[in-house]
Amino acid sequence: MADILFYCALTLIWMMLLYHMFLMEGGYLHFRSFEKPIDQWSEKMVDVPTVSIFIPAHNEAVVIEQTLRAMSRLYYPKDKxxxxxxxxxxxxNTGEIAQRFTEKYPFIRVIETVEPNKGKGKSSALNSALAASDSDIVVVYDADNTPERMAVWYLVMGLVNDPKAAATVGKFRVINADETWLTRFINIETICFQWMAQGGRWKWFKIATIPGTNFAIRRSVLESLGGWDVKALAEDTELTIRVYNMGYHIRFFPKAITWEQEPENLKVWWKQRTRWARGNQYVVLKFLTQFMTLKRKSIIFDLFYFFFTYFLFFFGVILSNALFITNLFVDIHLTVGNIAIILWILAFLLFLGEVMITLSIEKTEMNRKNFFYVILMYFTYSQMWIVLVVWSLFLEIKRAITGQEVQWYKTERFAKKTK
Incomplete structure (x- = not known):
C-alpha cells in the first residue's frame, strides 16, 4: 500500500514538472515572436482611446512619490x-504627497474612499475608482510600481489591435532583486512566472492570467462584470475567470514592462504569499462549484491547473516526503528506496534545467550567481512554499466554516529603489 501511495505522489509531481517544461518551451517561442507585429500594430495607434490609470494606495508614503514620477513620464497623449x-x-501622508502631484500635473487626481468601501481592501478601492471615472480603458498599477515610459502605450496597443481581447497584461520585473537572498529568489520566481505561466500558456492555449498590476482592461467588460469581487483576496485571478467566461481572451504582451518592489524579509513575504495562496484557493473552489454553468469550457482547463497547483501537486509532495521520512523510523514496507532517489535526482535536474533556460530569456539573468541560487532555491524557497500552501488552506477552510469576513493584508513597503 505504501508503494502505491508513493508512486501516486511521484506521478503528481512529475506531471507538474513535465507540464512546466512544456510551458517553458512555449514561453521561449513567445519571446522570439511577440515583437514582430509591433510595427503593423503601431499604424492603428492614431485616434487612441481614453485611459484611466488606477493606483490603489493605503499607507504608501514610502513609495508613492517615485510611482507618480513614473506616471508623469508616461508616453501617452495627456488629453486622453x-x-x-x-x-x-x-x-x-500618502494623500498629501499625491496631492502635490495634482498641482503640477493636471492629469493626476486623488480620490478618497468612502463608506462602505473605505479601508476594505484593493477590490473595493478599485470599484470606487471605476465609479468615479468614465474612460474607455482602465489600467491598474500597484503603488510600488514604476512602469517604463512606453508601458501604457503598449498595453493599449494590444487592445486596439485585438478586438477579442478584454485585457492586455504586461511583464513585471523585480526592482530590488539584489537586496537580499529572499528578493533574489523572488526575482527568479517572477521571471519563471512571466515566461512559463504567462508566456507559455498564451503561446499554447491563448490563456493568460490578469496580474495585480500592469494590465489594461476594457471598461465595457468591467462594467458588464460588475467590477471587482470584494470577497476575493486574489481579485486578479478571480477577474480572469469571469473575463474568459464572457467569451474574451487576455493577451500577454511583455513589451509593456513595469518594475515593482518585492518583500525583503520573511515576515512580509509570508503574509503576502499567504494572501495570494488563499485567494487562489478561494477562486478554484468558487468556480469549480460552478463547473456545469461555465459558458467557456476552455477555462476549465485553467481551473484544473490552479487546482493541481494549489491542491494535488502540494499533496503529492507532502505525501511522498511523509512516506519517505516515516519509513526511516517505522517499517511501512516502502520498497522503492533506490528508485525514489533516482527519480528525485532526475526531478531536481529537470527543475534546474527548466529554470535556467527560462532565465536565459532575460538578459543578464542566466549567470553563475543565479545558477547557485536556483540550486539553493530548490532546497529552501520551494520547500517554504509547501508549508505556506498548507497553512493557507487551513486558514481558508476555517474562514469558510466560520463565515468570518475576509481580511485584506496590505504588503509592507521598503525605501524604494529607482530604475
Whole structure:
C-alpha cells in the first residue's frame, strides 16, 4: 500500500514538472515572436482611446512619490490620460504627497474612499475608482510600481489591435532583486512566472492570467462584470475567470514592462504569499462549484491547473516526503528506496534545467550567481512554499466554516529603489 501511495505522489509531481517544461518551451517561442507585429500594430495607434490609470494606495508614503514620477513620464497623449490615486483610509501622508502631484500635473487626481468601501481592501478601492471615472480603458498599477515610459502605450496597443481581447497584461520585473537572498529568489520566481505561466500558456492555449498590476482592461467588460469581487483576496485571478467566461481572451504582451518592489524579509513575504495562496484557493473552489454553468469550457482547463497547483501537486509532495521520512523510523514496507532517489535526482535536474533556460530569456539573468541560487532555491524557497500552501488552506477552510469576513493584508513597503 505504501508503494502505491508513493508512486501516486511521484506521478503528481512529475506531471507538474513535465507540464512546466512544456510551458517553458512555449514561453521561449513567445519571446522570439511577440515583437514582430509591433510595427503593423503601431499604424492603428492614431485616434487612441481614453485611459484611466488606477493606483490603489493605503499607507504608501514610502513609495508613492517615485510611482507618480513614473506616471508623469508616461508616453501617452495627456488629453486622453488620467491617473487616479485612490487614497484608501491612509493614516500616513500618502494623500498629501499625491496631492502635490495634482498641482503640477493636471492629469493626476486623488480620490478618497468612502463608506462602505473605505479601508476594505484593493477590490473595493478599485470599484470606487471605476465609479468615479468614465474612460474607455482602465489600467491598474500597484503603488510600488514604476512602469517604463512606453508601458501604457503598449498595453493599449494590444487592445486596439485585438478586438477579442478584454485585457492586455504586461511583464513585471523585480526592482530590488539584489537586496537580499529572499528578493533574489523572488526575482527568479517572477521571471519563471512571466515566461512559463504567462508566456507559455498564451503561446499554447491563448490563456493568460490578469496580474495585480500592469494590465489594461476594457471598461465595457468591467462594467458588464460588475467590477471587482470584494470577497476575493486574489481579485486578479478571480477577474480572469469571469473575463474568459464572457467569451474574451487576455493577451500577454511583455513589451509593456513595469518594475515593482518585492518583500525583503520573511515576515512580509509570508503574509503576502499567504494572501495570494488563499485567494487562489478561494477562486478554484468558487468556480469549480460552478463547473456545469461555465459558458467557456476552455477555462476549465485553467481551473484544473490552479487546482493541481494549489491542491494535488502540494499533496503529492507532502505525501511522498511523509512516506519517505516515516519509513526511516517505522517499517511501512516502502520498497522503492533506490528508485525514489533516482527519480528525485532526475526531478531536481529537470527543475534546474527548466529554470535556467527560462532565465536565459532575460538578459543578464542566466549567470553563475543565479545558477547557485536556483540550486539553493530548490532546497529552501520551494520547500517554504509547501508549508505556506498548507497553512493557507487551513486558514481558508476555517474562514469558510466560520463565515468570518475576509481580511485584506496590505504588503509592507521598503525605501524604494529607482530604475
Amino acid at each position: 490620460l488620467e491617473v487616479i490615486v485612490i487614497n484608501d483610509n491612509s493614516s500616513d
